Amino acid sequence: MKRSDKKKLARRIAKERIRILFSLAESYAKRGDLDISSRYVELILKIARKYNIRLPREMKYRICKKCNCFIIPGKNATVRLKKGKVVIKCLECDRYKRYPYK
Numbered sequence: 001m002k003r004s005d006k007k008k009l010a011r012r013i014a015k016e017r018i019r020i021l022f023s024l025a026e027s028y029a030k031r032g033d034l035d036i037s038s039r040y041v042e043l044i045l046k047i048a049r050k051y052n053i054r055l056p057r058e059m060k061y062r063i064c065k066k067c068n069c070f071i072i073p074g075k076n077a078t079v080r081l082k083k084g085k086v087v088i089k090c091l092e093c094d095r096y097k098r099y100p101y102k
């Protein structure tokens with residue numbers, strides 16, 4: 001196997017792991033186990049950094065990069081639309097995230 005192929009394969013596996021970790025983080029967060037879910041979030045960010053993987057939008061929306069918590073709108077975050085932007089406020093650390101609304 002070529003070196004570049006190996007790298008590609010490693011990234012594919014890493015992406016798969018991120019998907020699995022994300023759904024785990026989500027289910028724990030929904031159950032109210034925020035400590036456990038943020039540990040999964042930490043892992044997701046670590047893997048993404050290591051393999052240089054950009055998280056898809058729908059994942060980025062749900063992760064607070066400041067406190068590593070999994071965002072559940074209405075539970076630990078508020079979501080508002082403001083001037084064509086989605087404004088998400090993490091209630092754990094009071095950080096705002098803004099995304100263009102499409």
Ligand SMILES: [Zn+2]
Pocket residue numbers: 064065066067068069090091092093094095
């Ligand atoms: Zn936060």
